[in-house]
Amino acid sequence: MTRMDRRTRVLVIAIVVAFIAFLDGAVINIALPAIEAELGGGLTLQQWAVDAYLLTLGALILLAGSLSDSFGRLRILRIGLYGFAVTSVVCAIAMDGAVLVVARALQGAAGALLVPSSLALIIANFPAAEQGRAIGRWTAWTTSAFLIGPILGGVLVDLVSWRLVFAINVVPIAAVLVMMRPLGRDEPNPDRARVDWLGAVLGVVGLGGTVFALIEQGRLGWDDPLVYIPAVVGVVALVAFVLWERRAAAPMLPLTLFRARNFAAGNLATWFIYAAFMLGLFALPIFLQEVGGFSATLAGVATLPPTALLVLLGAWFGTLGGRYGPRFFMTAGPIVVAVGYLLTLMIDLPVQYWWQVFPGMIVVGLGMAMTVAPLTSAILGAVEPSRAGIGSAVNNAVARIAGLVSIASIGVIVAGQLDVDGYRRVAIVTAALLVVGGVVSWIGIRNPAATAPDVGAVQPATSAETPAPEDRPRS
Incomplete structure (x- = not known):
């Protein structure tokens, strides 16, 4: 196998592996009402079906990076793929809620091995001059999971069964494992760090x-x-x-990273912003199906505008953030998203999508596009290039854990019932979290010295290339 053929194969494998992990997170929210209708358990089961996965994923993603470095990217990737396949089958055949929740927790643990290893595989096989382009292609293709997921999930639920949402994972996993055979095995790492x-x-x-x-x-x-x-x-x-x-001698979470102001403030803002992102996008599809009477497919399409606008405009706002600095965009973006959720307070029965939901979703998508890439740029720009990998992993973990906690708290917010009043409370809490995230960004984030503008009179300046928006919304 030539070096170019190997790189092409590695890139395709990395894209498909991350796509599998992201797609699973994108389809689950659409399938929750159907899962609850068959297995029972009410809102509590729906929360656990999402949070069991996020719990192990968020808690183990940093450890997974260490395991990948210590024991080899290909070895950890194969373990993650086999684990994800087995747990996907268990989820698909689960006959009660407890089995599903346990399987989802184990699936999250397997998923934690996939994304860090897929990126590490690119870094290990591409020279520095080509890594940016390769990661850009990885980001563009894996982002499509968030566009395809809600629609695919809705179609599978409506036409076949929610069980196929999990079972379908086996097909791409089998294809990837076959593609990995010519890559051989990892060389032993004699200098591997101690695992925390x-x-x-x-x-x-x-x-x-x-x-x-x-x-x-x-x-x-x-x-x-x-x-x-x-x-x-x-x-x-x-x-x-x-x-x-x-x-700890080799900590899973290097707390020294937080000495950098933008890293600390950016992750604090991430906590509030992504708690809101995931809370809102968890509640709305359930509400539209269980209260609004939407089919799973229509609920998936109804919640598509934010992701579509993030894909279409995210890179553009990333360029603007690189030119003018991230502070303004990290402040204004979450507040724009908050306005979008406040617009959905018009929701009532019967649900009229085009004027009660759609306008708010468009504004939400615009605000998300303003926020995500500049936020990633601010955080990764605050750490040394040699520590960018762990910096990105920390930010991913913060975002996922924030969503984990916000979804766990939804029962308190809606008082146990996601009806019209319950959804309105969710929208208000979501907007409040976003405003806090925007205020934290304004107070804590500082633009690079060479690009610091006055918000009222933005002056163009040169800057480093804006990192790809890896930390988009997760489920």
């Missing part, structure tokens, strides 16, 4: 305990030992995680 297993365990226990309490309190109440004991254990584990990461 204790940090990973503390992270999973901490997030698992707090998320369990947030979801189950709606059913059991805060005074139930099954709620407050996991909550206490979770909080203690999270505190212990931070303390351990400060002293």
Whole structure:
């Protein structure tokens, strides 16, 4: 195999692997009402079907990067693919909610191995001069998962079954495993770093305990030992995680990264912004199907405008952010998204999509396009190039964990029922989180010295190439 043939094969494999992981996150929200209708469990099962996956994915994605570096990209990628295939089949054949939730948690653990390894595979096989173009193609193709996912999920649910949403993963996984055969095996890494297993365990226990309490309190109440004991254990584990990461020889989460102002402020803004992104896009498809009477396919199409505008305009706003600095866009973008969600407060029964939902979704998409690429640029620009990989992984983990917590909290927000009043409360909370994210950006983010503009009178300036918008909305 020539070097060029190998690079082409590696790029295709990396794209398909990430596409599988992103597609799974994009289709699940559309399938939730059908899953609940067959398995029962109400809103609690719907929350767990999403959060079980996000829990292990968010908690283990940093560890996965370390495993990839230590034991080899191809080895970790194969393990992740086999794990994702098996757990997808278990999800597809699950006959009760408990089995589905456990399988989704294991699927998230397998998914955590895929995305970091796919990017690391590109870095390892492409020379520095070609990496930017290769990652750009990776980003463009994997972004299409967020366009295809809602429609594909809706069609599969309406015409066949929600079970096919999971079972279909097996086909591309089998194709990728066949494509990987000519790549051989990884060379041993004699200088592999120590893996932070204790940090990973503390992270999973901490997030698992707090998320369990947030979801189950709606059913059991805060005074139930099954709620407050996991909550206490979770909080203690999270505190212990931070303390351990400060002293660990090879920490899973290098806290020294947060000494950079834009990295710290950008990740704090990410927490609020992505908590809102995922909360809003979790609630709306469920509401449209269960209350509005939309089919799964129509609900998927109805929530497509934000992703379509993100794909169409994201690179343009990324260029503007690189030219004028990210601060203005990270401030204005979330506030524009907040306005979009406030426009959906017009929702009532019967749902009139074109004037109650569509205008708000267009504004939401415009604001998301303004926000995502400049946010990524600000965060990655705040760390040394040699640490850009871990910086991106930290930001991805923050975004996913923020969504995990916000979805876990939806039962508190809607008081157990996602009716018209419940959705309106979600829209208000979503808008409030976005405004906070915008304010944090304005206060905390600083434009690079050579590109710092006055917001009222923007002056063009040169800047480094804007990184691709890797941290788009996840499910």
